[in-house]
Amino acid sequence: MILPLAKLGTLTLKMMAKPVAIRLKTEASRHPKFRQFIINLAQANHRISTNIQRRLYGHSTQVEIRPLNEEKAVQDAADLIGELFVFSVAGAVVVFEVQRSARSENRKEEARKKEVEELKQKEDQLALEIDTLKLRLSHLERLANSQGLSGVLFRRGNGGVADQDKAS
Numbered sequence: 001m002i003l004p005l006a007k008l009g010t011l012t013l014k015m016m017a018k019p020v021a022i023r024l025k026t027e028a029s030r031h032p033k034f035r036q037f038i039i040n041l042a043q044a045n046h047r048i049s050t051n052i053q054r055r056l057y058g059h060s061t062q063v064e065i066r067p068l069n070e071e072k073a074v075q076d077a078a079d080l081i082g083e084l085f086v087f088s089v090a091g092a093v094v095v096f097e098v099q100r101s102a103r104s105e106n107r108k109e110e111a112r113k114k115e116v117e118e119l120k121q122k123e124d125q126l127a128l129e130i131d132t133l134k135l136r137l138s139h140l141e142r143l144a145n146s147q148g149l150s151g152v153l154f155r156r157g158n159g160g161v162a163d164q165d166k167a168s
Contacts, residue, residue, distance in 0.1 A: 022082060038077035043067050045080060 027034075046068050054061045068076065 026078075035074060038081065039070060039073045042073035042077035042080070045076065046073070 047065050050065050051061050054063075067073075
């Protein structure tokens with residue numbers, strides 16, 4: 001029951017992250033200081049991605065890279081920020097799921113340890129009971145050897161068969 005609800009909650013969280021990312025993009029393009037920051041971020045991202053593309057295609061990376069125009073830079077940076085936000089929410093959900101799964105495994109492991117401990121205690125108790133029975137058997141064997149079988153079975157006053165018949 002909890003697992004489907006957790007999955008539904010994580011899906012809802014991911015869906016809610018998208019509108020928040022869109023709102024973040026619109027706000028980022030309005031504020032002047034933040035606007036300049038994201039323009040610089042977009043230009044740096046543009047330079048890095050262009051250099052990577054040039055290296056992949058075997059072109060020279062010593063060429064000067066033309067900067068993006070201001071509106072394109074704002075849009076690209078806002079998209080990058082929105083995607084980073086959605087990605088970080090998804091990453092947080094994955095971390096949460098892993099931790100939840102680990103906690104569940106720990107609970108199962110503790111239950112297994114408890115069960116093993118109970119079995120060991122039961123084994124120790126049975127071993128003690130077996131030792132007690134061996135001692136009693138040893139005692140009866142000594143009595144039988146010293147008095148003969150009839151002396152053990154028909155002894156009076158020490159719990160022999162004759163005493164048990166009288167008690168019934």
